[in-house]
Amino acid sequence: MIELKTISKVYDNNIVALQNINLNIQEGELVVLKGVSGSGKSTILSLIAGLLKPTSGDVLVDNKHISKLPDHFCSDYRRDTVGFIFQKYNLIPTLSVQENILLPLVPLNPDEKELHVKLENVMNMFQIEHKKDVIVKNLSGGEQQRTAIARANVNNPKIILADEPTANLDEKLSKEFIKILQSLKKLKKTIIVATHDPLFFDLDFVDKMIELHNGKVVCC
Ligand SMILES: Nc1ncnc2c1ncn2[C@@H]1O[C@H](COP(=O)(O)OP(=O)(O)OP(=O)(O)O)[C@@H](O)[C@H]1O
Numbered sequence: 001m002i003e004l005k006t007i008s009k010v011y012d013n014n015i016v017a018l019q020n021i022n023l024n025i026q027e028g029e030l031v032v033l034k035g036v037s038g039s040g041k042s043t044i045l046s047l048i049a050g051l052l053k054p055t056s057g058d059v060l061v062d063n064k065h066i067s068k069l070p071d072h073f074c075s076d077y078r079r080d081t082v083g084f085i086f087q088k089y090n091l092i093p094t095l096s097v098q099e100n101i102l103l104p105l106v107p108l109n110p111d112e113k114e115l116h117v118k119l120e121n122v123m124n125m126f127q128i129e130h131k132k133d134v135i136v137k138n139l140s141g142g143e144q145q146r147t148a149i150a151r152a153n154v155n156n157p158k159i160i161l162a163d164e165p166t167a168n169l170d171e172k173l174s175k176e177f178i179k180i181l182q183s184l185k186k187l188k189k190t191i192i193v194a195t196h197d198p199l200f201f202d203l204d205f206v207d208k209m210i211e212l213h214n215g216k217v218v219c220c
């Protein structure tokens with residue numbers, strides 16, 4: 001479903017972030033991307049999300065050439081197919097929980113009823129319903145995380161990308177996140193988690209562990 005074919009990425013300052021990466025991820029798989037800081041994990045997620053273009057090689061999702069799409073098609077692809085969970089949540093602190101969750105749907109101009117159903121669905125799923133009118137800056141770290149996860153799922157994307165999702169969480173909340181991951185996997189989402197948190201390294205429901213070192217795959 002997701003294919004990276006001989007991908008290289010050289011940033012403007014001539015930093016080689018990725019070299020000849022080949023990856024094949026099947027629908028419904030949970031993949032953990034590990035590697036030390038600077039090894040290229042976030043760059044891979046950004047390429048799959050269509051946020052970055054490779055210097056060479058090709059990114060295919062459902063046989064579609066994501067890396068060759070013009071920018072406006074890329075944002076459609078991202079909105080319809082990808083849910084991104086960021087390390088620092090990227091929520092808007094002055095908006096409420098429900099306003100943040102609805103943000104990805106704004107450009108779609110959906111009708112009120114549909115909006116409400118989608119909102120209630122993800123708020124229940126990720127247990128943040130009771131805080132729906134609270135301004136995000138007044139939430140705890142775990143509640144912000146659940147809001148961010150609800151927002152990433154509001155459009156029911158097939159692919160979930162999570163970049164260092166537990167970096168700001170304590171051990172209890174990290175374990176809660178892992179349970180959420182397990183429930184997303186049961187929903188047949190294709191999930192890629194970039195992390196150096198050892199909590200992810202021996203989970204029995206992880207399908208693939210990929211290790212990066214200096215922009216190359218060292219272990220699959
Ligand atoms: N926008 C950018 N411009 C220039 N160089 C960049 C940019 N983004 C990343 N890099 C460089 O590319 C390399 C890979 O970065 P990347 O962010 O993908 O690593 P990472 O594995 O996610 O690291 P971390 O664990 O610290 O998040 C690093 O050397 C980094 O400095």
Ligand SMILES: [Mg+2]
Nearest residue numbers: 041042043163
């Ligand atoms: Mg990173």
